[in-house]
Amino acid sequence: MLNAIIAAEAAGGAVAASGWFLENAWLVWLFPAVSFLAILLFGKRLPRGGSEIGIAAVGASLVFGLLTAIQWISEVEGAGGDSAEGEYALGKGALAAAADGEASGGVSALTRSITWLTNGAEAIGAGIMIDGLAVMMIFVVTLVSLLVHVYSTDYVAGDRRYTHFFAFLSLFTASMLFFVTASTTLQMLVGWELVGVCSFALIGHWWEEKPNSDAALKAFLTNRVGDMGLIIGVSILFFGAGTFDVIGVNEAALNGSMSHTVTLAGALCLTAAVISKSGQFFLHTWLPDAMAGPTPVSALIHAATMVVAGVFMVARLYGVFFEGYTIGGASINLLALIGGITTLVGATLAFVQNDIKRVLAYSTVSQLGYMVLALGVGAWTAALFHLFTHAFFKACLFLGSGSVSHAVHSFDMKKDMGGLRQAMPHTYRTFMIAAVALAGLPILSGFWSKDEILAGTGGWGLFGGTDANGAYTAMLAMGMITAALTGAYMTRVVYLTFFGEYRGHGTPHESGPRITVPLWILAGLATVAGFINFPAGFQLVPKSWEEKFFHWVEPIGVSYFPAIKHATPSWSLAIVSVVVALAGIGAAYRYYFVRVKAVSPTATELPDGLTARSSLARLGHRILVNKYYLDWLYTTVIVGFVKGPLARAAYWTNQHVIDRVVNEAGTRSVQAGNIVYHKVDQLVVDGIVNSTGKISDSSGEELRRMQTGKVQQYAAIMFIAATILAGIFIIVI
Amino acid sequence: MLLNEMLLLGAVLFCIGVYGVLARRNGVLVLMSIELILNAVNINLIAFGAFHHTVIGQIFALFVITVAAAEVGIGLAIVLLLYRNRRSIDLEQVDLMKG
Amino acid sequence: MLSSVPAIAGFVRPDIDWHAVAPELTLLGVGAVVTLVDIVLLERGRAYTSALTGIGLLVALIPIVTLAADGNTREMFGGAFVVDDFALILKAMFIVVAYVVVLLSTNYIAEGDYWENEYYGLLLSAVLGMVLMASARDLITMFVALELLSIPAYLLAAWRKGDPKSNEAGLKYYLMGVFASAIMLYGMSLLFGLAGDTRLAAISDAVSGGDSNPVVILGIIFVIVGFAFKVSGFPFHTWAPDTYEGAPTPVTAFLAVASKAAGFVALMQLVHAGFPGRDDVYQPLLWILAVGSMTAGNLIALRQENIVRLMAYSGVSQAGFMLAPLAVAGDIGGEALSAVITYVLIYAAMNLGVFAVIIAVARRTASGEISSYAGLFKYAPGMTILMSVFMFSLAGIPPLGGWFAKFAVFRAVVEADTGWGYSLAAIAAVNSVIALFYYARVARMMWFENAPEGADTTSLRVPPSLVAALGLTGAATLLFGIYPAVITHFTDGTLIALP
Amino acid sequence: MGDFLNDWGLSIPTFLPIIGAAVMLLIPKDREQLHKLIALATTVAVAVFGVLLLIQFIDNDDYGSLNFVVDKGWIDVIDSRYIMGVDGISLPLILLTMLIVPLCVIYSWNHFPEPRNPKAFLMLLLILETGMIGTFAAQDLILFFVFFEVVLLPMYFMIGVWGGENRRYAAIKFFLFTLFGSALMLVSFLALYFLADPVMVGGELARTFDMRLLPEAAAGIAKSSQVWVFGGMFLGFGIKVPMFPFHTWLPDAHTEAPTVGSVILAAVLLKLGTYGFVRIAIPILPEAAAEWAPFIGLLAVIGIIYGALGCLAQRDLKRLVAFSSVAHMGFVMLGIATLTDFGINAAVFGMVAHGLITGMLFFLAGSVKERYHTLDMSRLGGLLVQAPRMGWILGFCAMASLGLPGLAGFWGEFPAILASYNPAEVLAEETFRSYMVVAALGTVLAAGYLLWMLQKTAFGTPREEFANDASIRDATASEYLAWAPLLILILALGVYPQLLFGATDPAVVNSLNDCLDSVASGACFDAAAGR
C-alpha cells in the first residue's frame, strides 16, 4: 500500500508545500480513530473508562496539528510570503496579480493519496490535502475536542455509557479530521456522513427517553436529505471535472473546462447539503432539537465543529461555488441569501427560548448564517475567521451552560436559574466573556471576525469598506440587524441565568476544575483569537501582525482557488456595528436588568399587562406619563416587539410550518409506506399473484367437473373432440 | 360398383355404432354397438382392398375381426365381473371414481 | 394339386432375420415358461413366478444388447418390421420398465387376496406387444401390437376382482380403449384406402400430396386421436384418473409408464415415418393436444386429493410435454424423436419411482389420500427423501432427472424457431410452474405437516423387491439429471432418426 | 499447488459439500454432534479452499479473465460442457458463499429452529452451498442453469420445515416464483443457443452454451430477437433479484424462513439473479440490454422507493429487513442498468455488501426472535439495555445498511447513483439522471426506516413483559464467532473498497470491452465517454 502513494503534483505555478508533518497529516485522524477502537475494546476495563485513551489520542492529534500548523506557517512565510505580504500590506488591490490568473508565488496545498478504489480502470484516490484551511480546521477541531474531552470526564462522570461516550467523541474527532484533511470530494462525502452518524449517536446518547432518540433521528434524517444533495453534487462534479480531487474539481470549475451549467448544478446540490448540515434556513430545525444530547457534545459537534462542515465544504470547493453562483457578479446569490435569512431567523428565534441550550443553538444557527453569508458575498477569509473565533466563544458558551446545568440540573432558564453569578464565579466570568465576544464588542474575538464579514459584504459605501466582490447592501443590513439582536438575546440569557435571584431547587455550586479549566482556556481564546487577523491598515499594531490569519489560511495564487477581491476594512463600519450591537444590548439591558428586575428579583418577564397594554390607544398617554421615552422605545418597541410578536410569530412559523414540514415529511413517508404496503403491495401486487393461483385453482375445479366418472360421458367427450378436431382441420386446412 | 357406396355405408354404420355406445346404458348393448363400429371399419377395409385390388384389405379385416372377437370376449368377461359384484350392468351407475 | 401350384408359387417364404426378432421370441418363450409353470405347479408356483418373470425379462435384454452391438439396421417385410437404434432403445426401456413393475408387483400381488398366477403371463404378453410396437412400421403390425399390449392391460386393471373400484377401472379402461381403437381403425382404414398398402412408407408417399385432402386429414387425425388416448392426452385422458385409481397400483405404474410410452412410440413412428409430409396437419393437432394436456392436466391436478389420481393428471400433463416436440417435428426432424425418447426414458424412471413409494407407503397407511402422507418425514425419512426426489424431478427441478427431460423438450421446441415453437415453449414454461404446485404439495405433506393423531409412526419396513425398485429408479433419476449423457448417448437425434 | 488448484480448485469446493451431505446421510439421525462436526468440517474445508483459491488468484494477478478454468465434456449431444472458471466478478461472490455457510453452521450450533433435526438441516445447507458455488463458477449456460436450480429445493425445505407460522405459503411462493422465472430463462438460453452463430469448438464448428464464446457468437442475432431473448432472461434473473414487481415472494420467504435460511437467502441467493445479469445477460446481449436498460432502471428505482416505503409500513423486524432487500437490490439493478463499468462495479460491490450486511441483520433478527419470541417492533425496545452488545451491533449494521460511508454498504450505493448520472452512451441521460435523483431520495428513506427500526428495537427501555426476562442475554460465543467475520468485512470493505474493486474492476472492464469489440455498431457502452 505504501508504494501506492502517488506523489502530489504541484498545482499551478505555485510552490508545493512539503514537510514531514504536512505529509503525514493523516496521522491526526488516525490517532482518534485508533482510540475509538481501543476504547470500544478495552475502555471498560480501564480505570477511567477509556477517557484517558481518548484524551491522549486527541492530545496527540492536537500536538501533531500544532506542529503541522507551524510547519505550514513556516512554508507560507518562507515561500514567496514576503513579496505577497508586501502587497497585501498596502491593503487594496492586493490580489490584482492573482486576479490576472498569474500564480504569484502562492503556496499550494500538499496532497498525498493512495489508490482507494479502481473503477472503470481508473484509480480513485484517497488522501490528504493540507493547506492553511486544513491546518486551521485541525487546530480548531483538536483543541475544542480535547477541551471537551477533559470537560466531559467530569460532566458525564458516572454515566452508564461513559465509555461509549468517549468512544464516540473519539470517532467524531477522527471523522471530522478526516473530513477536513480530505483530498477528494469522495472522502469529504465519507467524512461528512461519518460526523453525521456520530452526531446521531451522541444526540441519542440517552436513548432511553424517546424525545432524545426522536431528536437523534430527526437530526440524522434532516442531514440525510442534504446528503442527497451532496451525493448528487459530488457525482455531477465528478463527471464534470473527471475527478474527485478537490483541486481538480476546483480547477475545472475555474478554468472553464467544466461548463457553467454543470458547475451551477453542482453548486446547487452542494448547497442543499450545506443547508442541512450547517443548519441553514429552512432545514435548521434539527439543530435546536439536537440539544437533547449531552452538553459537551453540543459544544463540540453542534457549535464548534460539525455544523461548520458545510461552511468548510463551501470554502474547500470555493472554485465551484464562486463560478457556479458567479460570486462577485454583485447580484444576490443563493448562498448569500440563505446565509442572510438564516442569520436573521436564528437570531430572532433565540429570543423566545427558555432552554439555555436552545438559545445557544439558535444563536449557532444565526452565526452559521453569518459565515454562509460571508462566503456568499465572497468574503472567504472573513467567513473562516468567524468560524475560527466562533468555535471558541460558542464552545465556551455551551460548556458554560453545561456547567450551569450541572449545578442546577436543568436547562430551563426561567424555572431553574437566576442569580448564579455568585455561586458560580468561574462559569459566570467565562460565560460573560464569551457572550460579549459573541455580541461582537471590541476587542474580543467576535468583533474582529464579525466586522470583517460586514466589511466583506461591500455594502458599506461610507468611508471605505468598498472594493469587495460587489455591494451586497441587503446582506449588510441583515448582518447589522443580527448584530443588534445578538447583543439583545445574549443579554437576556445572561440576565436570566446569572442575575436576579435563584429560582431553582437546592444550592448550586461551582463546577470542578475539569470543567472550569477548559472554560477558562476557551474564554481566553475567545478573547485573543481575534488578534490573529488584525485588519490591514489597522495602524494600532505592527504591520507584520496584520492579516496573519488571512495570509496563512487563504490560498493565494494557486490555480484551484478563485481570485477574490478583498474588502478594505473601514473604521466607520466597525464603529457603527459596535454601536448597533450596543444598542441591542442596551435595549435588552433596560428591559431585563432594569424593568424586569424592578418587578421582582425572581421575575423573568414583565407582567403580561404591561406589554398587553402597549396599544395605540394608550400611546399618547404613555408618552406623556412615561418619561422614559427611549426606554419605551427600547423595551416595548424593540425588545417587546421583537421578543414578543415578531419572535413569537417567527417561532410559531418555525414550529408550525417549517418544523412541521420536516416532521410531516417523516410521517407522510410512513403513511405513504403504509398505503404502498397495505394497499398496493399486499392488495394489488401480491393480490395479482395470489389470484392467479386462485384462478388456476378454480379453473382446475371447473375442468375437474368434466370428470364425472360416467364412462359414456368420457366416450362422448372423446368422440366429440375427435369429430370437432377433424371438422375444424378439414375446414381450416 | 362405386367405392363410395361402401364407404358411405361404413360411415353410416360407424355413426350408428357411435350413437349406440353413447346412448345405451346396458353394458352388453354397448358392446354390441362396438361391433357395429368395427364392422364399419371392416367394410371400409374390404372396399379399399377391392378398390386397390389388393388382399391387404382382407388381411387387415381379418386381423380386425380376430381382435374384435378377443375384445368382445374380454369385454363380456369384465361385464360379467361387474355384474357379479354389483348385480347390475348399468354403466350409468359405474361412477365410484370421478373428479 | 395343380390348382395349388400357382398358389404355392405365389408364396414366397418370408426371409426372417431371427436375430432381429430374438427379443420378441425370448419374451414369448418366457411367457410360455411362466404359463407352464403356473399350469404345472399351480399354487406352489407362487414363489417362483415373479422371480422367473424378472429373470426372463432380463434375459430378453441380451438379444437387444447383441443387436445394439451389431449396430446394423435390420428391415424385414419390405420395411414393415424394422430393428434400428430407435427400436432397440425403446425395447430395452420397455423391458426394464417391465422388470421394475415386476419388482413392484412381487409383494403386492403375492400378499394381496387376489393372487392369480396369470398376472405375470399377461404382463409379459403386454410387454411383448410393446416390444413389437417399437419395431412396427406397418399399420397392421401397429394395430396388433397395440391390441396385444392393451388387452392384457384391460384385464390387469380389473385384476382385483373383488374390488368394485378395480372392476370399474377395468371397465372404463376397456371401453375407452375399444372406442379409441375403433376411431383409430377407422382412420387406418382411410389411410390404407389412400395408399393401398399398410406400410408407413407407402402411406407417407400417398398422403404427402400437399393438397388439402379431407380424407387425408380425417385419417391422420383419427389415427393420432387413437394413440392420444393411449398416451392420455387431453381430451382423451378421461379414463386415466379413474383407471389409475382403481387398478392395482403396480398395474397403474405399468399403464402410466409403459403403456403411455408405447403410445408415444406409435405416435413417433406415425409422425416421422407415416406423415412426414403432412406436418401441416399433425403439427397443429399435436400442438393443441400438447397445450391442452399440459394445461388441463395441471389445472385438474391442483384439485386432487388422491395421490394416484394426482399422478394420473400429472401424467396427462407430462404427456403434454412429451407431445410438444412432436408438435414441431416437421421443423426439427430427428431432434423431436430424441427429445421425446429422452423424456420418456427419464419419465419412466421417476414415475416408476413415485409408484414404488406409493406402494411402499400404502402398505402402512392403506390409503391413497395425499393427506395420509402427512408427517412421513418423521417416520420414513428415506421414503420421504425418495418421494421428494421423484416429485421434484417430475417438476423438472435440477439436478434431478426431470430437468433434463424438460430441457430436451424446450430445446426441441425452441430449435424449431417458429411462432408455434416459441409459444409452446412459453406455455410449457408456465405449466412447469403450475405443476410444481401440486408436486410440492405432496412434498409439503411429507415434510411440513405432522402425522395425524394416533397414526402408526414406527419406522416403515419396506420389502426387498421394493427397495430394489426404489434404488433402481432413484439412482436413475439422479444419474439422468447429473450426467444426462448416459441418456443422450442413446437418444441422439442423429442416431435414431426414422426415415 | 498451482497446477492442482488450476485443475481441481473449483470442482472440489463445489462438490465437497455434497459429499459431506452424502456422508451425513449415512449416519443415524440421533448422532447430532457428529453431524454438526461433519457439516462444520466440510464447510470450513471449503472455506479453506476458498482461501487457497484467493491466494492463488492474487498470485496469478489476472482478475480480468477466468482463472482455474476446467473444460470437460458433459452433455455432448447438446454441446453443453462442464466449464468452470472464476474471474474478478465471481470470485468475491464465491468467497462470500464460502464464508457465509460455515458461519451459518456455527450460528446454528446451539439453536436449531424447531423441529430441530440437525441432520436434515445441515444436509440441506450443504447442498445449498454446492448449488451456490456452482452457479458462480459455472461458465456454461446449462451448467449454470442446473446449479441455479439446485438451490431451490434445499431452500424450499428449509423454509417449509423450519420456518415460521406461514411457512407453507412462503415456501411454495418462493419456489413457484423462482421456477417461473427460470423456466423462461431456460427458454431464452435455448433460443440463444440456436440463434447464435456456431463457433469453433475443438476444431469444428458447433453451437455452444459456453458463456465465454457466446458474446461473440451472439453478436449476429437480430436485435428484435435479442430483445425477446433478453426478456426471458430478465424474467428469470429479475424474479430472483427480486425486482419490483416480482418481489412479493421475498418478504414472505424471508419472514418465514429460519434465521440461517434468511441469511443465505439474503447473502447469496438474491445475488444469483444480479450475477446473471452481469455475467450472462449483458455481455451476451448488449444490444438488447441497451433496449431494456431504461426499463430495468425504472423498475430498479421503483424498487428502491417501493422497498423503502414497504419498510416504513412494517411492524415485523424481519419483514422490514426483507423489504429493505428490495430497495438495496434496486440500487444494484440501477447500477447494472447504467451499463457502465462504474455501475456494474457498484452492482458487484453492492451484492457483496448487501450479502454481508443484510445477512448480519437477519442473524440479528434471528437472535432477537430467539430471545423475545417476537419480532413485532411495537413490543420490542430497549435492546441496548438488555443486550447492549447486540444492540450496538444492530446499530452498526443498520448504519452499514443505510449506506454509511466507511462501511461496505456505501460502496454499493454511491457509485450506482454516481453511474446513473452518466449512463452508457446509448442510454438517455435525462432518464437516468431522473432515476439518480429518485435513487438518492431512496437513501434518505433508507435512513428513515433503518433508524426508525433502531429506535423501536434498540432504544428506549424494555417493555414490561420482557423487562425481567432472564433468558434475554447478550450475544453468545457462537453468535460472536458467526458474526465477527461479517462485521470485520463490512468495516474493512468500507474503509478500503479497493479490496473488492481491485478484483471486480478488471473483470467488469474486460467484459464490457469484449462486448465493445463484438458490437461494432456502437451499441455497446463506454463509461469513460462522458468523462
Add this chain to the structure above:
Amino acid sequence: MIAEHVAFGIIAAVMVASALRVVTARDIVHAALYLVIVLAGVAALFLLVGAEFTGITQVLIYIGAVIVLFLFGIMLTRSDFDQDGETDHKRKLPAILTALLLLAVMIGALVDRFGDDRLDPTPQTTAQVSDELFSQYIVPFEAVSVLLLAALIGAIVIARREQGG
C-alpha cells in the same frame, strides 16, 4: 352392374335398418338378433365385392362365435333388477348430435375424395390371402395368436368366480 347396385342397395338398407334397431331396441335379445342381421349383411357385402375368405370368416366368427358370446352374456347378466331398468339414457340428444356431426364430417371427406371411383369386384382367392398373410404379415399373425391366448386366459381369470374364497 345394375344387379350389383340393386343387391348392394337392398343389403345396405337392411343393414342400416337393423343397425338402427340394434341401438334402439328395448329388448337386449332383440338387439342381439338385429345385430346378427347386420353382421350377415356385412358378410354378404364382402362376398359381393369379392372378399370371399373374409366373408366366410365373418360368418364363422361373428355369427358363430361372437353372437353366441353375446347371448351368453345377456343371459348371465339378466336380473330382475335389470328387467325394469332402462337400457338407454334419458337424454339422447348429445349422442344423436355427436353421431350426426361425425357422419357429416365423414361423408363430407369421403365424397370429396372418392367421388365416383369404382371398385374392382374381382374375387381375391383364399390362396392369395394366405400367401400374403403368412409372408408379409407373419409377425402380426403370430402376435395375434398370442393375443388370443392372452385374452382367453385373461377372460377366464376375470370371469371365473373367486377361487377358494
